[in-house]
Amino acid sequence: MTYETLIHNIGQLVLPKQSSLPLKGDDMKNLRVIDNAAVAISNGKIAWVGSNDEGEAFQATEKIDAKGRLVSPGLVDPHTHLVHGGSREKEMALKQAGVPYLDILKQGGGILSTVEATRSTSEEDLYEKAAFHLERIMSYGVTTVEAKSGYGLDAETELKQLRVAKKLANAYPINLVSTFLGPHAIPKSHKGNEEAFLSEMIDLLETVKKEDLAEFTDIFCETGVFTIEQSRRFMEASKDHGFGVKIHADEIDPLGGTELATSMGAASADHLVAASDDGIKGLAETDTVAVLLPGTTFYLGKDSYARGREMIDSGASVALATDFNPGSCVTENLQLIMSLAALKLKMTPEEIWNAVTVNAAHAIGRGDQAGTLDVGSSADLVIWDAPNYMYIPYHYGVNHTSLVMKNGKTVWERMESHGLHLSRSY
Ligand SMILES: N=CN[C@@H](CCC(=O)O)C(=O)O
Numbered sequence: 320m321t322y323e324t325l326i327h328n329i330g331q332l333v334l335p336k337q338s339s340l341p342l343k344g345d346d347m348k349n350l351r352v353i354d355n356a357a358v359a360i361s362n363g364k365i366a367w368v369g370s371n372d373e374g375e376a377f378q379a380t381e382k383i384d385a386k387g388r389l390v391s392p393g394l395v396d397p398h399t400h401l402v403h404g405g406s407r408e409k410e411m412a413l414k415q416a417g418v419p420y421l422d423i424l425k426q427g428g429g430i431l432s433t434v435e436a437t438r439s440t441s442e443e444d445l446y447e448k449a450a451f452h453l454e455r456i457m458s459y460g461v462t463t464v465e466a467k468s469g470y471g472l473d474a475e476t477e478l479k480q481l482r483v484a485k486k487l488a489n490a491y492p493i494n495l496v497s498t499f500l501g502p503h504a505i506p507k508s509h510k511g512n513e514e515a516f517l518s519e520m521i522d523l524l525e526t527v528k529k530e531d532l533a534e535f536t537d538i539f540c541e542t543g544v545f546t547i548e549q550s551r552r553f554m555e556a557s558k559d560h561g562f563g564v565k566i567h568a569d570e571i572d573p574l575g576g577t578e579l580a581t582s583m584g585a586a587s588a589d590h591l592v593a594a595s596d597d598g599i600k601g602l603a604e605t606d607t608v609a610v611l612l613p614g615t616t617f618y619l620g621k622d623s624y625a626r627g628r629e630m631i632d633s634g635a636s637v638a639l640a641t642d643f644n645p646g647s648c649v650t651e652n653l654q655l656i657m658s659l660a661a662l663k664l665k666m667t668p669e670e671i672w673n674a675v676t677v678n679a680a681h682a683i684g685r686g687d688q689a690g691t692l693d694v695g696s697s698a699d700l701v702i703w704d705a706p707n708y709m710y711i712p713y714h715y716g717v718n719h720t721s722l723v724m725k726n727g728k729t730v731w732e733r734m735e736s737h738g739l740h741l742s743r744s745y
Protein backbone atom coordinates (compact mmCIF):
# COMPACT_ATOMS: atom_id res chain seq x y z
CA MET A 320 0.00 0.00 0.00
CA THR A 321 1.44 3.35 -1.06
CA TYR A 322 -0.07 6.46 0.47
CA GLU A 323 -0.04 9.79 -1.33
CA THR A 324 1.56 11.67 1.57
CA LEU A 325 3.05 10.61 4.87
CA ILE A 326 3.72 13.22 7.54
CA HIS A 327 6.19 11.60 9.91
CA ASN A 328 8.27 12.66 12.92
CA ILE A 329 5.31 14.50 14.42
CA GLY A 330 6.34 15.47 17.96
CA GLN A 331 2.74 15.88 19.06
CA LEU A 332 -0.48 15.30 17.18
CA VAL A 333 -3.60 17.03 18.42
CA LEU A 334 -6.80 15.17 17.63
CA PRO A 335 -9.98 16.93 18.75
CA LYS A 336 -12.69 14.33 19.00
CA GLN A 337 -15.20 14.44 16.18
CA SER A 338 -18.66 14.51 17.61
CA SER A 339 -22.08 14.75 16.00
CA LEU A 340 -22.97 17.59 18.41
CA PRO A 341 -20.91 20.51 19.75
CA LEU A 342 -18.78 19.65 22.79
CA LYS A 343 -20.31 21.09 25.95
CA GLY A 344 -19.09 21.83 29.45
CA ASP A 345 -16.62 19.29 30.81
CA ASP A 346 -16.47 17.49 27.44
CA MET A 347 -14.53 20.51 26.18
CA LYS A 348 -11.67 19.40 28.44
CA ASN A 349 -11.12 16.21 26.42
CA LEU A 350 -8.44 16.54 23.80
CA ARG A 351 -6.81 13.48 22.30
CA VAL A 352 -3.07 13.87 21.90
CA ILE A 353 -0.56 11.40 20.44
CA ASP A 354 3.14 11.99 21.02
CA ASN A 355 5.58 10.74 18.33
CA ALA A 356 2.95 10.30 15.67
CA ALA A 357 2.54 10.02 11.92
CA VAL A 358 -0.38 10.73 9.56
CA ALA A 359 -0.99 9.17 6.14
CA ILE A 360 -3.06 10.90 3.49
CA SER A 361 -4.68 9.59 0.32
CA ASN A 362 -7.15 11.28 -2.05
CA GLY A 363 -7.12 14.42 0.07
CA LYS A 364 -8.39 12.53 3.12
CA ILE A 365 -6.81 11.25 6.32
CA ALA A 366 -6.13 7.57 5.59
CA TRP A 367 -4.29 6.55 8.74
CA VAL A 368 -3.18 8.03 12.06
CA GLY A 369 -0.84 6.33 14.52
CA SER A 370 2.58 6.07 16.07
CA ASN A 371 5.64 7.25 14.19
CA ASP A 372 7.28 3.84 14.59
CA GLU A 373 4.45 2.22 12.65
CA GLY A 374 4.21 5.05 10.14
CA GLU A 375 7.92 4.92 9.25
CA ALA A 376 7.34 1.53 7.64
CA PHE A 377 4.78 2.88 5.14
CA GLN A 378 5.40 3.68 1.49
CA ALA A 379 4.36 7.14 0.35
CA THR A 380 4.78 9.18 -2.82
CA GLU A 381 5.63 12.24 -0.74
CA LYS A 382 7.10 12.27 2.75
CA ILE A 383 7.00 15.36 4.91
CA ASP A 384 9.26 15.46 7.96
CA ALA A 385 7.47 17.35 10.76
CA LYS A 386 10.82 17.52 12.60
CA GLY A 387 9.35 16.79 16.02
CA ARG A 388 6.84 19.59 15.86
CA LEU A 389 3.12 19.96 16.60
CA VAL A 390 0.50 18.96 14.01
CA SER A 391 -3.20 19.79 14.39
CA PRO A 392 -6.34 20.02 12.28
CA GLY A 393 -6.73 23.25 10.32
CA LEU A 394 -8.37 25.90 12.50
CA VAL A 395 -11.95 27.05 11.96
CA ASP A 396 -12.80 30.77 12.25
CA PRO A 397 -16.62 30.92 12.61
CA HIS A 398 -17.19 34.71 12.66
CA THR A 399 -15.62 37.22 10.27
CA HIS A 400 -16.71 40.28 8.32
CA LEU A 401 -14.26 39.41 5.56
CA VAL A 402 -15.73 41.37 2.64
CA HIS A 403 -15.76 45.13 3.14
CA GLY A 404 -14.50 48.35 1.62
CA GLY A 405 -12.13 50.83 3.21
CA SER A 406 -10.63 50.98 6.68
CA ARG A 407 -11.31 52.97 9.85
CA GLU A 408 -7.95 53.82 11.40
CA LYS A 409 -9.17 57.38 12.04
CA GLU A 410 -11.70 56.02 14.57
CA MET A 411 -8.88 54.97 16.84
CA ALA A 412 -8.37 58.54 18.06
CA LEU A 413 -12.11 58.86 18.80
CA LYS A 414 -11.99 55.67 20.81
CA GLN A 415 -8.94 56.90 22.70
CA ALA A 416 -10.86 60.09 23.49
CA GLY A 417 -13.46 57.89 25.13
CA VAL A 418 -16.26 58.03 22.53
CA PRO A 419 -18.25 54.77 22.96
CA TYR A 420 -18.58 52.36 20.02
CA LEU A 421 -22.37 52.83 19.78
CA ASP A 422 -21.99 56.65 19.86
CA ILE A 423 -19.62 56.54 16.90
CA LEU A 424 -22.29 54.52 15.07
CA LYS A 425 -25.01 56.98 16.13
CA GLN A 426 -22.97 59.83 14.63
CA GLY A 427 -22.91 58.04 11.26
CA GLY A 428 -19.44 56.55 11.71
CA GLY A 429 -18.49 53.01 12.63
CA ILE A 430 -20.38 50.40 10.63
CA LEU A 431 -22.06 53.17 8.61
CA SER A 432 -18.75 54.56 7.36
CA THR A 433 -17.76 51.08 6.16
CA VAL A 434 -21.18 50.87 4.47
CA GLU A 435 -20.35 53.98 2.44
CA ALA A 436 -16.94 52.60 1.52
CA THR A 437 -18.38 49.21 0.57
CA ARG A 438 -21.12 50.73 -1.57
CA SER A 439 -18.61 52.81 -3.51
CA THR A 440 -16.10 49.99 -4.07
CA SER A 441 -16.46 47.94 -7.25
CA GLU A 442 -17.08 44.21 -7.03
CA GLU A 443 -13.62 43.56 -8.51
CA ASP A 444 -11.87 45.78 -5.97
CA LEU A 445 -13.86 44.29 -3.10
CA TYR A 446 -12.75 40.86 -4.29
CA GLU A 447 -9.08 41.88 -4.40
CA LYS A 448 -9.20 43.36 -0.91
CA ALA A 449 -11.07 40.41 0.60
CA ALA A 450 -8.68 37.99 -1.15
CA PHE A 451 -5.74 39.75 0.51
CA HIS A 452 -7.34 39.33 3.96
CA LEU A 453 -8.38 35.76 3.20
CA GLU A 454 -4.81 34.78 2.30
CA ARG A 455 -3.68 36.23 5.60
CA ILE A 456 -6.40 34.29 7.45
CA MET A 457 -5.16 31.10 5.76
CA SER A 458 -1.58 31.91 6.70
CA TYR A 459 -2.61 31.73 10.38
CA GLY A 460 -3.68 28.10 9.96
CA VAL A 461 -7.37 28.52 9.15
CA THR A 462 -8.83 26.06 6.64
CA THR A 463 -12.55 26.77 7.24
CA VAL A 464 -13.91 30.29 7.64
CA GLU A 465 -17.23 32.07 7.88
CA ALA A 466 -17.81 35.40 6.08
CA LYS A 467 -20.69 37.80 6.65
CA SER A 468 -22.20 40.51 4.48
CA GLY A 469 -23.68 43.49 6.34
CA TYR A 470 -21.85 46.51 4.95
CA GLY A 471 -24.34 47.12 2.16
CA LEU A 472 -27.64 47.65 3.97
CA ASP A 473 -29.27 47.74 0.55
CA ALA A 474 -30.09 44.93 -1.85
CA GLU A 475 -27.47 45.83 -4.43
CA THR A 476 -24.49 46.03 -2.08
CA GLU A 477 -25.48 43.12 0.17
CA LEU A 478 -25.71 40.90 -2.92
CA LYS A 479 -22.40 42.30 -4.18
CA GLN A 480 -20.68 41.32 -0.93
CA LEU A 481 -22.23 37.84 -1.00
CA ARG A 482 -21.18 37.31 -4.63
CA VAL A 483 -17.62 38.27 -3.71
CA ALA A 484 -17.67 35.69 -0.90
CA LYS A 485 -18.96 33.04 -3.30
CA LYS A 486 -16.22 33.80 -5.84
CA LEU A 487 -13.61 33.56 -3.10
CA ALA A 488 -15.07 30.23 -1.99
CA ASN A 489 -14.67 28.91 -5.53
CA ALA A 490 -11.21 30.34 -6.08
CA TYR A 491 -9.42 29.59 -2.81
CA PRO A 492 -8.48 26.28 -1.18
CA ILE A 493 -10.49 27.02 1.94
CA ASN A 494 -14.04 26.14 3.03
CA LEU A 495 -15.88 29.43 3.14
CA VAL A 496 -19.34 29.50 4.74
CA SER A 497 -21.38 32.56 3.84
CA THR A 498 -23.79 34.46 6.12
CA PHE A 499 -26.29 37.16 5.12
CA LEU A 500 -26.13 39.95 7.73
CA GLY A 501 -28.43 42.49 6.03
CA PRO A 502 -29.75 43.85 9.36
CA HIS A 503 -26.33 44.91 10.67
CA ALA A 504 -27.23 48.59 11.26
CA ILE A 505 -29.95 51.06 10.33
CA PRO A 506 -28.88 52.89 7.15
CA LYS A 507 -29.05 56.69 7.25
CA SER A 508 -31.86 56.59 4.66
CA HIS A 509 -34.09 54.61 7.07
CA LYS A 510 -33.45 56.40 10.37
CA GLY A 511 -36.75 56.36 12.25
CA ASN A 512 -38.10 53.85 9.77
CA GLU A 513 -36.44 50.70 11.10
CA GLU A 514 -39.38 48.36 10.47
CA ALA A 515 -39.43 49.28 6.79
CA PHE A 516 -35.71 48.60 6.52
CA LEU A 517 -36.10 45.26 8.26
CA SER A 518 -38.90 44.37 5.83
CA GLU A 519 -36.57 45.15 2.91
CA MET A 520 -33.94 42.82 4.35
CA ILE A 521 -36.59 40.12 4.89
CA ASP A 522 -37.71 40.56 1.28
CA LEU A 523 -34.11 39.99 0.19
CA LEU A 524 -34.01 36.53 1.79
CA GLU A 525 -35.72 35.00 -1.21
CA THR A 526 -33.06 36.23 -3.67
CA VAL A 527 -30.21 35.24 -1.37
CA LYS A 528 -31.70 31.75 -1.16
CA LYS A 529 -32.50 31.47 -4.87
CA GLU A 530 -28.98 32.49 -5.86
CA ASP A 531 -27.49 30.24 -3.19
CA LEU A 532 -25.48 33.11 -1.73
CA ALA A 533 -25.63 32.23 1.99
CA GLU A 534 -26.34 29.35 4.34
CA PHE A 535 -26.93 31.40 7.47
CA THR A 536 -28.44 34.75 8.38
CA ASP A 537 -27.38 37.03 11.19
CA ILE A 538 -28.68 40.23 12.84
CA PHE A 539 -27.12 42.80 15.19
CA CYS A 540 -29.46 42.83 18.20
CA GLU A 541 -28.33 45.83 20.25
CA THR A 542 -29.45 49.16 21.69
CA GLY A 543 -29.95 51.59 18.82
CA VAL A 544 -29.75 48.82 16.25
CA PHE A 545 -32.35 46.00 16.28
CA THR A 546 -34.62 45.07 19.19
CA ILE A 547 -35.38 41.59 20.44
CA GLU A 548 -38.76 41.63 18.69
CA GLN A 549 -37.25 42.77 15.40
CA SER A 550 -34.53 40.13 15.72
CA ARG A 551 -37.14 37.45 16.35
CA ARG A 552 -39.08 38.57 13.28
CA PHE A 553 -35.98 38.38 11.08
CA MET A 554 -34.86 35.04 12.49
CA GLU A 555 -38.31 33.51 11.99
CA ALA A 556 -38.43 34.72 8.39
CA SER A 557 -34.90 33.36 7.85
CA LYS A 558 -35.88 29.94 9.18
CA ASP A 559 -39.00 29.95 7.00
CA HIS A 560 -36.71 30.44 4.00
CA GLY A 561 -34.51 27.52 5.08
CA PHE A 562 -31.53 29.44 6.51
CA GLY A 563 -29.67 28.52 9.67
CA VAL A 564 -29.74 31.46 12.07
CA LYS A 565 -27.11 33.37 14.04
CA ILE A 566 -27.25 36.54 16.10
CA HIS A 567 -24.87 39.25 17.35
CA ALA A 568 -26.26 39.11 20.88
CA ASP A 569 -25.72 40.91 24.18
CA GLU A 570 -22.47 42.46 23.00
CA ILE A 571 -22.85 45.75 24.85
CA ASP A 572 -26.25 45.83 26.57
CA PRO A 573 -28.00 42.78 28.08
CA LEU A 574 -31.08 42.80 25.84
CA GLY A 575 -31.69 39.05 26.01
CA GLY A 576 -30.34 38.08 22.59
CA THR A 577 -28.77 34.97 24.10
CA GLU A 578 -32.16 33.75 25.33
CA LEU A 579 -33.65 34.55 21.93
CA ALA A 580 -30.92 32.55 20.18
CA THR A 581 -31.45 29.43 22.26
CA SER A 582 -35.23 29.65 21.99
CA MET A 583 -34.93 29.90 18.20
CA GLY A 584 -32.49 26.97 17.88
CA ALA A 585 -29.79 29.27 16.50
CA ALA A 586 -26.57 27.60 15.35
CA SER A 587 -24.69 30.21 17.33
CA ALA A 588 -25.07 33.29 19.52
CA ASP A 589 -22.06 35.56 19.14
CA HIS A 590 -20.30 38.10 21.42
CA LEU A 591 -22.34 37.50 24.66
CA VAL A 592 -20.24 39.88 26.76
CA ALA A 593 -23.37 41.00 28.63
CA ALA A 594 -25.23 37.67 28.53
CA SER A 595 -27.45 37.13 31.58
CA ASP A 596 -27.43 34.15 33.95
CA ASP A 597 -30.61 32.91 32.27
CA GLY A 598 -28.97 33.28 28.89
CA ILE A 599 -26.04 31.14 30.02
CA LYS A 600 -28.44 28.56 31.47
CA GLY A 601 -30.19 28.41 28.10
CA LEU A 602 -26.88 27.80 26.34
CA ALA A 603 -26.17 24.89 28.70
CA GLU A 604 -29.58 23.37 27.94
CA THR A 605 -29.32 23.61 24.14
CA ASP A 606 -26.82 23.04 21.32
CA THR A 607 -26.56 26.70 20.37
CA VAL A 608 -22.82 27.42 20.30
CA ALA A 609 -21.58 30.50 22.18
CA VAL A 610 -19.13 32.10 19.75
CA LEU A 611 -16.92 34.30 21.92
CA LEU A 612 -14.87 37.14 20.44
CA PRO A 613 -12.34 38.31 23.04
CA GLY A 614 -10.34 40.16 20.37
CA THR A 615 -13.26 42.57 20.03
CA THR A 616 -13.49 43.29 23.76
CA PHE A 617 -9.73 43.83 23.75
CA TYR A 618 -9.82 46.12 20.71
CA LEU A 619 -12.74 48.15 22.07
CA GLY A 620 -10.63 48.73 25.18
CA LYS A 621 -13.08 47.17 27.60
CA ASP A 622 -12.21 45.48 30.87
CA SER A 623 -15.13 43.14 31.13
CA TYR A 624 -15.00 40.04 28.91
CA ALA A 625 -17.63 37.42 28.08
CA ARG A 626 -18.00 34.93 30.94
CA GLY A 627 -16.40 32.08 29.02
CA ARG A 628 -15.21 30.22 32.12
CA GLU A 629 -18.67 30.33 33.67
CA MET A 630 -20.32 29.31 30.42
CA ILE A 631 -18.20 26.18 30.14
CA ASP A 632 -18.55 25.40 33.85
CA SER A 633 -22.31 25.70 33.44
CA GLY A 634 -22.29 23.19 30.58
CA ALA A 635 -22.40 25.45 27.51
CA SER A 636 -20.64 24.85 24.20
CA VAL A 637 -18.08 27.57 23.46
CA ALA A 638 -16.27 28.41 20.21
CA LEU A 639 -13.81 31.22 19.49
CA ALA A 640 -13.49 33.49 16.45
CA THR A 641 -11.57 36.54 15.31
CA ASP A 642 -14.61 38.71 14.37
CA PHE A 643 -12.19 40.14 11.79
CA ASN A 644 -13.72 43.47 10.67
CA PRO A 645 -12.50 47.03 10.00
CA GLY A 646 -13.92 48.58 13.16
CA SER A 647 -14.16 46.52 16.32
CA CYS A 648 -11.50 43.84 15.75
CA VAL A 649 -8.90 44.44 13.09
CA THR A 650 -6.97 41.18 13.07
CA GLU A 651 -6.98 38.03 10.97
CA ASN A 652 -4.95 36.20 13.62
CA LEU A 653 -6.98 33.42 15.28
CA GLN A 654 -3.88 32.37 17.24
CA LEU A 655 -3.95 35.73 19.02
CA ILE A 656 -7.57 35.06 19.94
CA MET A 657 -6.48 31.72 21.45
CA SER A 658 -4.10 33.64 23.73
CA LEU A 659 -6.80 36.12 24.73
CA ALA A 660 -9.13 33.21 25.52
CA ALA A 661 -6.53 31.85 27.92
CA LEU A 662 -5.72 35.21 29.50
CA LYS A 663 -9.12 36.89 29.57
CA LEU A 664 -11.72 34.11 29.39
CA LYS A 665 -9.71 31.76 31.63
CA MET A 666 -10.13 28.87 29.22
CA THR A 667 -7.70 25.95 29.41
CA PRO A 668 -5.53 24.99 26.40
CA GLU A 669 -7.68 21.89 25.82
CA GLU A 670 -10.89 23.95 25.82
CA ILE A 671 -9.30 26.51 23.51
CA TRP A 672 -8.32 23.88 20.94
CA ASN A 673 -11.81 22.38 20.97
CA ALA A 674 -13.20 25.92 20.63
CA VAL A 675 -11.25 26.66 17.43
CA THR A 676 -11.82 23.24 15.85
CA VAL A 677 -14.87 21.02 16.50
CA ASN A 678 -17.06 23.61 18.22
CA ALA A 679 -16.20 26.34 15.73
CA ALA A 680 -17.10 23.90 12.95
CA HIS A 681 -20.48 23.19 14.59
CA ALA A 682 -21.15 26.92 14.89
CA ILE A 683 -21.16 27.13 11.08
CA GLY A 684 -22.75 23.80 10.21
CA ARG A 685 -19.51 21.98 9.43
CA GLY A 686 -19.34 19.73 12.49
CA ASP A 687 -19.25 16.67 10.27
CA GLN A 688 -16.33 17.74 8.11
CA ALA A 689 -13.96 20.21 9.76
CA GLY A 690 -11.93 20.48 12.95
CA THR A 691 -10.75 16.88 13.27
CA LEU A 692 -8.17 14.54 11.79
CA ASP A 693 -10.19 11.35 12.19
CA VAL A 694 -9.64 8.77 9.45
CA GLY A 695 -11.87 9.68 6.51
CA SER A 696 -11.96 13.40 7.23
CA SER A 697 -10.46 16.00 4.89
CA ALA A 698 -6.70 16.31 5.24
CA ASP A 699 -6.90 19.92 6.45
CA LEU A 700 -4.01 20.35 8.84
CA VAL A 701 -1.27 22.58 10.14
CA ILE A 702 2.37 21.85 10.95
CA TRP A 703 3.28 24.35 13.66
CA ASP A 704 6.62 25.83 14.64
CA ALA A 705 5.81 24.71 18.16
CA PRO A 706 6.55 21.64 20.28
CA ASN A 707 3.07 21.07 21.75
CA TYR A 708 -0.52 22.37 21.74
CA MET A 709 -0.12 24.44 24.92
CA TYR A 710 2.56 26.48 23.20
CA ILE A 711 0.22 28.27 20.78
CA PRO A 712 -1.87 30.27 23.29
CA TYR A 713 1.24 30.70 25.45
CA HIS A 714 3.52 32.47 22.95
CA TYR A 715 1.25 35.26 21.78
CA GLY A 716 1.04 37.80 18.99
CA VAL A 717 3.07 35.96 16.34
CA ASN A 718 2.27 33.47 13.61
CA HIS A 719 3.35 29.94 14.54
CA THR A 720 2.32 28.17 11.33
CA SER A 721 5.01 26.45 9.31
CA LEU A 722 2.80 24.69 6.75
CA VAL A 723 -0.94 24.69 6.08
CA MET A 724 -2.55 21.85 4.14
CA LYS A 725 -6.04 21.76 2.63
CA ASN A 726 -7.42 18.50 1.23
CA GLY A 727 -3.91 17.01 1.38
CA LYS A 728 -2.27 19.81 -0.63
CA THR A 729 0.07 22.43 0.82
CA VAL A 730 -1.61 25.83 0.48
CA TRP A 731 0.73 27.95 2.60
CA GLU A 732 4.30 27.47 3.72
CA ARG A 733 6.65 29.73 5.64
CA MET A 734 9.57 30.98 3.60
CA GLU A 735 13.02 30.79 5.15
CA SER A 736 14.51 34.21 5.76
CA HIS A 737 17.43 35.16 3.54
CA GLY A 738 20.79 35.06 5.23
CA LEU A 739 19.41 34.21 8.64
CA HIS A 740 20.02 30.97 10.38
CA LEU A 741 16.87 30.37 12.34
CA SER A 742 17.84 27.55 14.61
CA ARG A 743 14.82 26.37 16.56
CA SER A 744 14.70 27.38 20.16
CA TYR A 745 11.23 27.45 21.67
N1 LIG B 1 -21.03 44.38 16.50
C1 LIG B 1 -21.40 44.41 15.35
N2 LIG B 1 -20.72 44.12 14.23
C2 LIG B 1 -19.32 43.89 14.16
C3 LIG B 1 -18.55 45.16 14.08
C4 LIG B 1 -18.66 45.79 12.80
C5 LIG B 1 -17.92 47.09 12.67
O1 LIG B 1 -17.65 47.80 13.66
O2 LIG B 1 -17.65 47.38 11.51
C6 LIG B 1 -18.82 43.01 15.27
O3 LIG B 1 -19.23 41.86 15.29
O4 LIG B 1 -18.03 43.42 16.12
Ligand SMILES: [Zn+2]
Pocket residue numbers: 398399400567642644
Ligand atom coordinates in the same frame (compact mmCIF):
# COMPACT_ATOMS: atom_id res chain seq x y z
ZN1 LIG C 1 -19.50 40.43 14.00
